[in-house]
Amino acid sequence: MRDxxxxxxxxxxxxxxxEALPSDNIKQLLQHKLSAIGLSYIGxxxxxxxxxxxxxxxxxxxxxxxxxxxxPSLENPLGLDHVGRDQLSRLIYGARVSLIVGLLSVGxxxxxxxxxxxxxxxxxxxxxxxxxxxxxxxxxVPGLLFAxxxxxxxxxxxxxxxxxLGINLFTTQARLVRSQALSVKEREYFMAARMIGTPxxxxxxxxxxxxxxxxxxxxxxxxxxxxxxxxxxxxxxGVGVEPPIATWGSMLNLAFVNLRSAPWLxxxxxxxxxxxxxxxxxxxxxxxxxxxPRLRGxx
Amino acid sequence: xxxxxxxxxxxxxxxxFIISVMIFLLMRVLPNDPIYSMAGEDSEAxxxxxxxxxxxxxxxxxxxxxQYLSWLGGMVTGDWGRSFQNKRPVTSELASRLPHxxxxxxxxxxxxxxLGLATGVIAALKRNSITDMVATSGAMFGIAxxxxxxxLMLILLFGVTLGILPVFxxxxxxxxxxxxxxxxxxxxxxxxxxxxxxxxxxxxxSLLEVMGEDYIRTARAKGLFERRxxxxxxxxxxxxxxxxxxxxxxxxxxxxxxIIETMFxxxxxxxxxVFALQRSDFPVIQAIVMMSAVAILVANLLTDIMxxxxxxxxxxxx
Numbered sequence: 001m002r003d004x005x006x007x008x009x010x011x012x013x014x015x016x017x018x019e020a021l022p023s024d025n026i027k028q029l030l031q032h033k034l035s036a037i038g039l040s041y042i043g044x045x046x047x048x049x050x051x052x053x054x055x056x057x058x059x060x061x062x063x064x065x066x067x068x069x070x071x072p073s074l075e076n077p078l079g080l081d082h083v084g085r086d087q088l089s090r091l092i093y094g095a096r097v098s099l100i101v102g103l104l105s106v107g108x109x110x111x112x113x114x115x116x117x118x119x120x121x122x123x124x125x126x127x128x129x130x131x132x133x134x135x136x137x138x139x140x141v142p143g144l145l146f147a148x149x150x151x152x153x154x155x156x157x158x159x160x161x162x163x164x165l166g167i168n169l170f171t172t173q174a175r176l177v178r179s180q181a182l183s184v185k186e187r188e189y190f191m192a193a194r195m196i197g198t199p200x201x202x203x204x205x206x207x208x209x210x211x212x213x214x215x216x217x218x219x220x221x222x223x224x225x226x227x228x229x230x231x232x233x234x235x236x237x238g239v240g241v242e243p244p245i246a247t248w249g250s251m252l253n254l255a256f257v258n259l260r261s262a263p264w265l266x267x268x269x270x271x272x273x274x275x276x277x278x279x280x281x282x283x284x285x286x287x288x289x290x291x292x293p294r295l296r297g298x299x
Numbered sequence: 300x301x302x303x304x305x306x307x308x309x310x311x312x313x314x315x316f317i318i319s320v321m322i323f324l325l326m327r328v329l330p331n332d333p334i335y336s337m338a339g340e341d342s343e344a345x346x347x348x349x350x351x352x353x354x355x356x357x358x359x360x361x362x363x364x365x366q367y368l369s370w371l372g373g374m375v376t377g378d379w380g381r382s383f384q385n386k387r388p389v390t391s392e393l394a395s396r397l398p399h400x401x402x403x404x405x406x407x408x409x410x411x412x413x414l415g416l417a418t419g420v421i422a423a424l425k426r427n428s429i430t431d432m433v434a435t436s437g438a439m440f441g442i443a444x445x446x447x448x449x450x451l452m453l454i455l456l457f458g459v460t461l462g463i464l465p466v467f468x469x470x471x472x473x474x475x476x477x478x479x480x481x482x483x484x485x486x487x488x489x490x491x492x493x494x495x496x497x498x499x500x501x502x503x504x505s506l507l508e509v510m511g512e513d514y515i516r517t518a519r520a521k522g523l524f525e526r527r528x529x530x531x532x533x534x535x536x537x538x539x540x541x542x543x544x545x546x547x548x549x550x551x552x553x554x555x556x557x558i559i560e561t562m563f564x565x566x567x568x569x570x571x572x573v574f575a576l577q578r579s580d581f582p583v584i585q586a587i588v589m590m591s592a593v594a595i596l597v598a599n600l601l602t603d604i605m606x607x608x609x610x611x612x613x614x615x616x617x
Contacts, residue, residue, distance in 0.1 A: 133317060136314045137314045137317035137318045139595070140314060140318060140592040140595045141318055141321075141591070141592055142551060142553060142554020142555070142591045142595075143554065144555075144557050144558070145557060145572055145576075145591070146588075148576055149322075149326075149329075149576060152329055152330070152576060152577075153325060153329055155330075225443065229445055232447075232448075233445065233447060237557070237558055237561055237573065252447070252448060255451070256451055256562065259451070259454065259459060260459055263455055263459065263460075266448075269448075270451065273445050273448065274440075274445065275443075278439065278440070281439065281442060281443055282439075
């Protein structure tokens, strides 16, 4: 279907994906007030994460046992933890882990989920059947337990946590892409392309993938929120990113252990997780409204 | 319908088979050696001879396919093996913990359902009012709130500061009703909040959609009382997507409460799972994962059956 658009044929898949987000849609998205708020907050946290070494008042790993569990003061606005590490600095560095794990695990989910969904839909028959049964199996295992098990096997780092969470997330992506690709398969342009003898790889890459990818974008944004919550939960029960690296979840774990003697430790990391997840949900809802107007206001 | 159910049950077999192989193999690559975990602090005293004898006793010296088949055979015939840690049969270990998990799950389910449905219906009926705004933003907060942090705040407020509710352990409600409920209050609230928020959003949006349908206009036009229109016509038809959410939550009872059970030292299956994972207690983990998988698959099936019941147009005969 070269005749469909002059620029698209040349820019290939990525160009087509970007085209799914025309400029007026982005404007519409920004007009969506909550999305705009969410997006600016995510931007802020991104800046804080990137420039953490310059913003943080202290080294997040430097201990000061004499002043352990010190209450918030001018010098340490959020207080010190049980070995005397500055809470504020750890909070700032923790933004890095949350954002990186969020992005990486969604990336893992897309890299596994999209090809599986496309292949299942394109191939059909027993290949489709086998892939879908495998996905059914993944869904039937409790996600958190499975992630814990994977992390005990692989050890806890930013990368392994992202892989474990991505494996939890890819099933939704694969199912969405598959159902979208199945409908593409029935469209006239697809059949026409097949009839004029387009090679299979071209059919897949230039016709099926670009036309099936839209739900992936919305799901990816909502998946960020899920991944950030998941990372925090895993770190909270002590199988996430290994200490002493500061993560919001592990900070809450230490706050829980010292709840009676230092209750102030338990506020900031929780608020931080909550606001970031809320922001991603806002943006995800906004994207869904823009990309799929039929669903506007529904979920 | 009966054929459909039978068909679905047969489809579960390959899925459960895949899970069983996956979980079995993952357990074998755990870096924690189960023998060392069993020996605990005395693991330095382990000689190779003792280790070998223990491996033989646990059946871990046999080739993997044999181990797998004998485990699978046991699972099917009801002999789920013995815990490496305390040598009790896995079945009786689970039987003593399951009631605690189930009562917590039931309580949090009720919290989600009552809170979610009530606020969802009110928000939809009073669309765009202050009440709607408060309920809708409350639901957004509930969805983004990490449940363990919410639990932490509840513990801090009710357990530490006010000191009016217990934050540790569990009593069975049918043995000690008052004490059981007091123990359940905080964890059930923490576990139920997220569900309530999801159910609220879904109830509101699907009720609003149904209220715009022609048959609602017809019902009103033929002079039915508004209350009857809402309860009999609108609500029933708007429950389909809500049922999906309920089904998902129902299936995830065993796996969903892992963190909360650990926080409240709840003697349930979730906390057992964490404990067993850390000690490479193969038979316990494998049994819990298989049991959870069956729960999720059955809950999905029940959801689909419920669909057909709520919407007689849905038939699964084809």
